[in-house]
Amino acid sequence: MFVLLNQLRRVRRDIAASPPVTRSSLALRHVDAGSCNGCEHELTAAANPFYDLSQYGLSLVASPRHADVLLVTGAITTRMHPALLAAHGAMPEPRLVAALGNCALGRNLLGQPDQLAGVLEQILPVDLRIPGCPPTPAAIAAALIGVLEQRSRGG
Amino acid sequence: MSARRARPLIVTPVAATSWRTACVAARGNGERFEGLFATAGDAETVELRALFSSPAETRLIVCEDRDRSVETLVDAIPAAAWDEREAHDLHGVRFVGHEPMRPLLDHNTPLAAWTVPTVGHDTHEVAVGPVHAGVIESGHFRFHVVGERVLHLDVRLFYKRRGLEAAAAGHPLETSVAYAQRSCAACAVTNSVAYAQACEQALGLAPDRELSRSRTLLLELERVYNHLHDISAICAGVGFAAGTMAYATMKERAQRLNERVAGHRFLFHTVRVAASDQTLDAEAVARARGELRELRAEHARAWRQLQFTASLQARLDGVGILTRDDASRLGAVGPVARAAGILRDLRSESPHLWYPLFEPVTAPGAAGDVASRTVQRALELDQSFMVLDQLLAAPLAPGRTQATFGEAEFGVGRVESPRGATVCVIERNGSRLRAMHLRTGSYANWPALAHATAGNLLPEFPLINKSFELCYACADR
Numbered sequence: 001m002f003v004l005l006n007q008l009r010r011v012r013r014d015i016a017a018s019p020p021v022t023r024s025s026l027a028l029r030h031v032d033a034g035s036c037n038g039c040e041h042e043l044t045a046a047a048n049p050f051y052d053l054s055q056y057g058l059s060l061v062a063s064p065r066h067a068d069v070l071l072v073t074g075a076i077t078t079r080m081h082p083a084l085l086a087a088h089g090a091m092p093e094p095r096l097v098a099a100l101g102n103c104a105l106g107r108n109l110l111g112q113p114d115q116l117a118g119v120l121e122q123i124l125p126v127d128l129r130i131p132g133c134p135p136t137p138a139a140i141a142a143a144l145i146g147v148l149e150q151r152s153r154g155g
Numbered sequence: 156m157s158a159r160r161a162r163p164l165i166v167t168p169v170a171a172t173s174w175r176t177a178c179v180a181a182r183g184n185g186e187r188f189e190g191l192f193a194t195a196g197d198a199e200t201v202e203l204r205a206l207f208s209s210p211a212e213t214r215l216i217v218c219e220d221r222d223r224s225v226e227t228l229v230d231a232i233p234a235a236a237w238d239e240r241e242a243h244d245l246h247g248v249r250f251v252g253h254e255p256m257r258p259l260l261d262h263n264t265p266l267a268a269w270t271v272p273t274v275g276h277d278t279h280e281v282a283v284g285p286v287h288a289g290v291i292e293s294g295h296f297r298f299h300v301v302g303e304r305v306l307h308l309d310v311r312l313f314y315k316r317r318g319l320e321a322a323a324a325g326h327p328l329e330t331s332v333a334y335a336q337r338s339c340a341a342c343a344v345t346n347s348v349a350y351a352q353a354c355e356q357a358l359g360l361a362p363d364r365e366l367s368r369s370r371t372l373l374l375e376l377e378r379v380y381n382h383l384h385d386i387s388a389i390c391a392g393v394g395f396a397a398g399t400m401a402y403a404t405m406k407e408r409a410q411r412l413n414e415r416v417a418g419h420r421f422l423f424h425t426v427r428v429a430a431s432d433q434t435l436d437a438e439a440v441a442r443a444r445g446e447l448r449e450l451r452a453e454h455a456r457a458w459r460q461l462q463f464t465a466s467l468q469a470r471l472d473g474v475g476i477l478t479r480d481d482a483s484r485l486g487a488v489g490p491v492a493r494a495a496g497i498l499r500d501l502r503s504e505s506p507h508l509w510y511p512l513f514e515p516v517t518a519p520g521a522a523g524d525v526a527s528r529t530v531q532r533a534l535e536l537d538q539s540f541m542v543l544d545q546l547l548a549a550p551l552a553p554g555r556t557q558a559t560f561g562e563a564e565f566g567v568g569r570v571e572s573p574r575g576a577t578v579c580v581i582e583r584n585g586s587r588l589r590a591m592h593l594r595t596g597s598y599a600n601w602p603a604l605a606h607a608t609a610g611n612l613l614p615e616f617p618l619i620n621k622s623f624e625l626c627y628a629c630a631d632r
Contacts, residue, residue, distance in 0.1 A: 003460045004397040007453070011404050031286055032293045034315045037628045038340030038421055041384070044290050045410070048403040062288035079262055079314045080293055083285050110337045112318030134340065136420065137407075 011049050022152040025057030026144065029067035029091070030100075033084045034116075035074030038134035039101040043071065046137040058144050064090040069128070069147070072120055075103045075110075081117040088124055096147070098128035101135055108133070161506045163560060164356055164567055165214045174203065174218050175226035181207040181214060182232055188486060189569070189578050190594035191228070191238035193220075193246040201246045204592070205235075206567065206578060210504060213567050215580065220248065227253035234486025237602060238594075260313045266297075270309045273299040278306065281613065285314045292627035296616075303612045308605040315631040320591050328354045328581075329428045331588045335579065338593060339629030340421045341384075344370075344377040345572035346593060346629060347426035349579035352507055352568030353591075354428045357583050359562040362429075362507050366554025369431040371509040372546050373422050374570065375539045379447075380409040381573035382532045382539070383454070385624045389529050390461070392618035393470040401457045408450055416443050431554035435547075444547040451540040458533050471526035475619030477607040478523055487603040489575020489596045491623055494531040495523035501571035508570075509546065513538075523607075525622040572596045574625060593632060597625040 032040060046053050047060065061067050064087040076084065088097065099105045099120050106119035120126055130143045169177040182188060186207035196202045196219060203218040203225065218225070227250040228235045240259035242248045250256065257271075258264045270280075278301050285293040295311040323334035335350035336343045348370050355361065362370070383406040390398030410420040417425045417433065425433060435443070461467055477487065482495040492499065493515060500515035502508070516538065518530040568579040575596025582589040604623045608616055 001397055001460060001464055004401045004457060007457065008397065008400055008404065030290045032291070032315065034317055035292070035628065036337050036340045036343075037292055037626060038343075040290050040292060041340060041421070045403070045407060048407050049400055050404065050407050060290060064286075074315065075317055077315055077317060079316060080285065083293070083314070087286050110317065110319060110322060110334055112322045115316055115318035133423070134421070 008049055015050055017050075017052055017055070020056045022057070022148045024148055024151055025059070026068045026148060027059055027061045027066050028069045028071055028144070029061055029064045029087065030071045030073070031080075031084050031087045033072055033074045033080040033104070033120075034077035035101065035103060039073035039103075042134045042137050043073075043100065043140060046140045048137070051137045051141045053141055053144065056141075056145050056148060058148070064088070065092065067091050067095070069096045069098055069144075070124075071098045071100045072104050072124070073100045076117040076120055076123060077115055078117045081123070084123070096127040097124045098130060098143070099126050100130050100140070102131055102133045105129055105131055107131070161361060161559060162211065162213050164563065164565060165212055166563070166565055167214060167216045169216055169218050171218055171220045171222060171225050174216075174220075175228060177216050178205050178207075178228050179231045181205075181216065185209060186214060188232050188234050189576065190580070190592070191235050191242065192580070192592045192594070193242040193248050194582070194590040194592070195246065201248055203242070203248065204580060206580060208569070213569070215565055215567065217565075223247055224249040224251060226251050229253050233484050234599070237598065260316065262311070262313070269311060270297055271299070271307050273306050275301070277301055294627045298613060298616070300613055303614065305608055305611055305613055305616070308608045310601055310605050312601065312627055313631045315628055317632065319632045320593065323591050324588055326588055327586055328358075328583060328588055331591065332426060332428055335591070335593060336423060336426070338632050339595070339626050340423075341381055341626055342377070342572045342574065342577065342595060342597075342629050344373045344422050344426060345570045345577050346579070346595065348374060349568035349570040349577050349593070350581065350591065351426055351428045352570065353566040353579045353581040354583070355507075355556060355566065356568070357563050357566030357581060358429070359558055359560055360429055360556035361559040363555050363557055364509070365552045366431050366556065367507055367509045368546060369433045369551055369554050370426065372543065372551065373417060373425050374508070375543050375546070376409070376413050376416065377422055378539045378573045379450075379536065379543070380406050380413065382536045383409055385532050385573075385621070386529065388621040388624055389471075389525070389618070390467065392621040393467055395464065395467045398457070398461055398464065398467060405450060405453055405457070408446070412443060412446050412450075429556045433551060434553060435551040437550050440547040440550055444544060447540060447543050447547070451537075454533075454536060468526075470618065471529055472524060473522075474525045474615050475607045475611055475622060476522065476524045477603055479521070481606055482523065482603060485603045485606060486599050487575075488599045489572065490528060490531040490535060491600050491603060492575065493517045494521060494527035496521035501569055501576050505570070510542065513542070525618055528622040575599060593629065595626065595629040597627075598630045600625055601630060
């Protein structure tokens with residue numbers, strides 16, 4: 001265990017991620033509305049020691065009731081449409097919706113039209129757009145830290 | 156070595172009345188069931204296909220079914236249960252004798268229609284999903300529980316169904332590889348290579364040495380980052396954060412290597428039908444080889460630490476057991492089946508890939524529990540590092556194909572994904588795709604996961620689930 005912890009300490013020292021500039025925080029909830037699982041892998045990776053979202057006050061929470069931001073991935077399938085609306089409806093206000101990845105942004109969608117509910121923009125008000133197929137963990141981290149910085153400036 | 160020679164595809168047309176006899180006979184000959192599906196024929200008919208394989212050949216049993224009704228296979232071939240339920244829901248095929256026919260893809264049915272009834276003192280249901288507490292794909296689990304013990308688990312997937320196979324139909328064979336790739340990020344290379352192999356078989360083409368090497372390199376890079384991810388996830392399943400983060404760090408390194416070697420962290424856009432443009436010069440292969448050796452050493456150090464972490468090890472033994480018999484009966488594949496003692500890996504029967512000396516391995520003891528599945532991943536990581544080391548001993552040039560058996564209407568691709576045997580069947584209409592069917596290792600293993608969960612405590616499920624680490628996306632398609 002100590003070897004593992006030392007290994008991780010070395011990684012942290014080598015990477016030297018830029019320190020947080022704000023003292024605020026955002027609680028994030030993720031809904032997979034029909035992704036290929038790429039965005040989920042990269043969102044999980046954003047919590048690894050290379051990107052370390054938690055040091056910026058960004059945490060993934062288990063329930064939409066605890067969340068400030070809804071991260072939506074995937075082409076919105078007709079089968080996930082109701083669950084997506086339910087998760088959004090369960091969030092306290094003010095709340096933000098982020099389209100995570102090209103599918104959620106309606107770019108280069110693949111699938112049968114009758115299986116897809118439509119682009120996220122037409123379903124929920126989108127506040128944050130994070131493009132990429134999938135977006136890299138660095139891009140996800142930068143976009144979310146950007147929201148924190150904007151807020152600390154009163155934006 | 157006969158298994159490594161190119162395998163002909165035998166297409167056996169049968170009448171609907173002989174469907175069951177032909178399929179059961181193939182199974183009786185020792186051929187392995189690898190999938191069953193339906194495609195829409197002209198007007199009123201539906202076309203059924205069942206895929207079987209032996210070490211020497213691949214057999215596709217095809218049937219034009221005007222009545223949309225055949226006898227079921229599930230009593231003789233339990234592994235066909237999900238396939239029949241899918242064909243029923245999508246195409247209205249009746250499988251006589253498959254009782255009750257529980258909906259699988261059809262979500263517009265009452266709860267009682269798709270769950271197994273449980274009765275008795277204090278039985279209750281715990282419903283989870285489709286949205287989960289973590290960053291997990293969408294799917295619904297319905298646990299039937301007494302106290303904390305799981306009596307039975309009904310899995311309802313297909314929330315992420317995008318209709319990729321149907322959407323791919325009608326497009327040129329070359330461009331439809333995008334649909335196979337999009338079905339799943341974590342199996343993108345496997346699914347694309349299976350699709351490309353299927354197209355090449357139908358076009359009467361076989362890859363040359365460089366094309367085989369290029370695809371094998373991509374497949375093993377895919378396996379390395381997936382297996383590192385899976386060990387990280389198993390550590391997360393018991394709340395062992397140091398192990399989770401150590402392996403997440405290694406996975407990150409592997410994905411950065413993917414980007415340097417092939418231009419994408421998930422190796423997207425690297426697989427083409429009948430060609431590869433990927434090149435690596437002497438310096439590039441040497442650098443990649445060096446990084447992989449470092450990664451292998453880091454994994455070896457971390458793995459040793461996991462062996463001495465009592466709080467982790469104490470949680471793995473005897474949990475989520477899938478016996479060898481059940482694995483075989485339910486058609487389990489990949490590390491899950493090998494951890495239960497089934498010594499089968501498509502890499503040892505892949506004539507169109509570059510695995511010259513590959514032999515499958517099973518975890519010592521092969522108890523079919525979480526511990527065995529964890530050890531299995533580590534053994535396979537070592538194998539993959541070895542294959543990659545051999546592959547990267549020489550530069551990589553662009554790959555092409557050469558003519559082989561002759562052209563055909565059908566083609567089959569078979570590839571071992573990080574989660575097990577994945578098959579792709581295509582039907583073509585000249586240079587265009589008429590239909591494709593992708594049956595992934597995850598699809599094959601979902602029923603086995605549900606079976607292995609029964610009898611365990613409910614709080615063990617996240618750990619059991621992570622030791623299988625199945626994709627939802629490439630089951631749902």
